[in-house]
Amino acid sequence: MALPGLLWMWLLVIGTQGLEDGDMRLADGGAANQGRVEIFYRGQWGTVCDNLWDLTDASVVCRALGFENATEALGRAAFGKGTGPVMLDEVECTGTEPSLANCKSLGWLKSNCRHTQDASVVCTNESRSNHTLDLSWELSAALGQLFDSQQDCDLSVHVRVQEEEVLDLCAHTLILTTNPEAQALWKAPSKSVDMSVDAECVPLVRDFLRYFYSRTMEVSVSSVKCVHKLASTYGAKQLQSYCASLFASLLPQDPSFQKPLDLYNYSLATGDTMLEELCVQFLAWNFQALIQTEAWPNVPTALLQVLLSRSDLAVPSELTLLKAVDTWSWEQRLSPGELEGLIEAVRFPMMLPQDLFELQFNLSLYRGHEALFQRKVLQALEFHTVPVQLLVQYRDLNFTEDTYKPRLYTSSTWSSSVTPTSLKAWGASLGYPYGARVTYTRGYSYYRYYPYQSFQTPPHPSFLFQAKHVSWSLAYLTTTQSCWDYGFSCSEDELPVLGLSKSDYSDPTIGYENKALVLCAGRFVADVSDFEGPKATIPSALDTNSSRSASLFPCSTGSFSSFQVVIRPFYLTNTTGTD
Numbered sequence: 001m002a003l004p005g006l007l008w009m010w011l012l013v014i015g016t017q018g019l020e021d022g023d024m025r026l027a028d029g030g031a032a033n034q035g036r037v038e039i040f041y042r043g044q045w046g047t048v049c050d051n052l053w054d055l056t057d058a059s060v061v062c063r064a065l066g067f068e069n070a071t072e073a074l075g076r077a078a079f080g081k082g083t084g085p086v087m088l089d090e091v092e093c094t095g096t097e098p099s100l101a102n103c104k105s106l107g108w109l110k111s112n113c114r115h116t117q118d119a120s121v122v123c124t125n126e127s128r129s130n131h132t133l134d135l136s137w138e139l140s141a142a143l144g145q146l147f148d149s150q151q152d153c154d155l156s157v158h159v160r161v162q163e164e165e166v167l168d169l170c171a172h173t174l175i176l177t178t179n180p181e182a183q184a185l186w187k188a189p190s191k192s193v194d195m196s197v198d199a200e201c202v203p204l205v206r207d208f209l210r211y212f213y214s215r216t217m218e219v220s221v222s223s224v225k226c227v228h229k230l231a232s233t234y235g236a237k238q239l240q241s242y243c244a245s246l247f248a249s250l251l252p253q254d255p256s257f258q259k260p261l262d263l264y265n266y267s268l269a270t271g272d273t274m275l276e277e278l279c280v281q282f283l284a285w286n287f288q289a290l291i292q293t294e295a296w297p298n299v300p301t302a303l304l305q306v307l308l309s310r311s312d313l314a315v316p317s318e319l320t321l322l323k324a325v326d327t328w329s330w331e332q333r334l335s336p337g338e339l340e341g342l343i344e345a346v347r348f349p350m351m352l353p354q355d356l357f358e359l360q361f362n363l364s365l366y367r368g369h370e371a372l373f374q375r376k377v378l379q380a381l382e383f384h385t386v387p388v389q390l391l392v393q394y395r396d397l398n399f400t401e402d403t404y405k406p407r408l409y410t411s412s413t414w415s416s417s418v419t420p421t422s423l424k425a426w427g428a429s430l431g432y433p434y435g436a437r438v439t440y441t442r443g444y445s446y447y448r449y450y451p452y453q454s455f456q457t458p459p460h461p462s463f464l465f466q467a468k469h470v471s472w473s474l475a476y477l478t479t480t481q482s483c484w485d486y487g488f489s490c491s492e493d494e495l496p497v498l499g500l501s502k503s504d505y506s507d508p509t510i511g512y513e514n515k516a517l518v519l520c521a522g523r524f525v526a527d528v529s530d531f532e533g534p535k536a537t538i539p540s541a542l543d544t545n546s547s548r549s550a551s552l553f554p555c556s557t558g559s560f561s562s563f564q565v566v567i568r569p570f571y572l573t574n575t576t577g578t579d
Contacts (some may be wrong), residue, residue, distance in 0.1 A: 022101030049113035050075030518553035
């Protein structure tokens with residue numbers, strides 16, 4: 001009885017054998033020259049999103065499949081919805097690429113599209129007169145074997161640790177000249193190259209040099225820093241960029257925040273802007289935890305200035321932020337100008353009048369910068385006491401400036417959390433259906449259990465609105481039925497989602513840009529999702545090749561512990577959009 005199962009597995013292996021990442025095919029078109037575009041990546045087929053999809057992109061597909069050109073570039077799943085992951089999004093080809101994989105795009109598996117947006121093509125019926133036998137996939141392995149042989153070389157590579165030679169290798173200049181990333185080696189003025197490396201990186205030098213031959217290299221979490229350092233030192237830009245993306249797995253592993261700070265300093269030393277932004281993003285989303293650690297006083301001034309400029313800084317309140325800056329300043333020896341630059345970045349209008357009044361008594365920074373504080377407090381008090389129409393008319397204020405934008409405030413005033421677990425047992429133990437939704441069907445009422453939370457916030461940070469409240473309801477929805485129960489529709493492809501609804505309160509001068517913090521193990525923020533209307537997409541906890549994009553920082557537990565919604569009101573006056 002085991003034979004059919006083994007046969008199926010054998011057929012499955014045969015079905016993908018010889019396929020390369022970037023191979024393409026047309027599906028469900030009813031003819032060889034048309035269909036839904038599918039592309040192969042990491043052992044499986046997936047689709048392409050129709051965002052920016054045009055005839056140039058479609059022609060790349062058609063030519064790769066042996067047709068002269070494309071006659072139509074179709075979207076909206078013209079030949080039916082596909083299955084599996086959405087591999088590519090926002091593809092922009094020049095027309096000369098051999099595959100969509102070589103075109104500009106958001107990158108593999110970086111899409112929020114659903115299969116309703118699958119791209120399709122119609123190619124000309126005429127096939128090209130020339131056909132190509134492509135065995136180029138064998139070249140990588142052959143060149144790797146050439147390096148492994150260490151024979152017939154014309155370039156000596158001496159690996160040194162603090163001037164002491166610890167490894168002697170050789171390479172082939174002709175092969176290296178075909179790879180722009182190897183310029184630091186093949187442009188050497190002599191037939192001998194010295195590589196100075198750290199002792200812990202010596203075991204990876206052989207694989208690093210082999211990469212210049214085979215164009216492939218396995219990089220693990222434990223080896224990524226050494227590989228990145230080698231790539232940065234010797235100009236392997238593509239490998240350097242790839243390693244920088246892997247640091248996302250390292251950053252959350254140190255709750256003391258020393259590793260993220262070390263990696264930030266390392267990114268500056270190596271000039272790696274991608275790694276620098278990754279570190280800043282992690283520190284911004286996890287700022288609330290950072291300011292409670294012993295590493296907080298060690299945050300460099302320049303980094304703190306960058307963090308204070310961001311609206312995606314997660315912190316209980318602006319007052320908490322200012323007090324943290326005050327504590328940080330005790331350990332610093334900064335000029336008055338440097339401190340004033342930090343104070344200027346604090347968003348005083350986001351603090352209530354009573355908190356603004358108490359700053360003069362509770363803040364050490366106030367005593368050394370009294371005039372600046374008085375100016376900022378006066379600006380904030382106008383925001384809190386003068387109607388928006390008058391502020392625009394007489395002060396010509398621009399409410400799109402950062403100082404009038406809320407950050408990600410996580411206090412109960414502006415946020416609430418929901419946990420993606422059933423609350424039925426908890427509700428029953430309390431004697432009432434906590435986390436239940438009442439549904440009426442044919443005169444009967446019954447409860448559907450799914451995690452949800454009701455809470456209230458002020459309509460706006462201005463003190464003018466403090467006596468009013470907006471009621472919100474947040475739910476974690478895993479089925480289409482729960483979406484219907486909650487009052488809106490969602491497709492299977494979207495699930496699970498976060499749903500957020502508010503009461504009938506409305507003000508034509510106020511809009512909302514609400515966010516959802518995605519927490520892993522209750523320890524760190526792995527991602528932040530935008531609410532588009534009443535729904536926010538939940539990323540996957542790990543990069544699992546699903547149609548759902550992965551969280552920026554992987555969650556090793558495989559699932560998220562909770563979701564914290566943050567309400568972010570803003571004045572609509574002289575802004576360009578609303579939510």
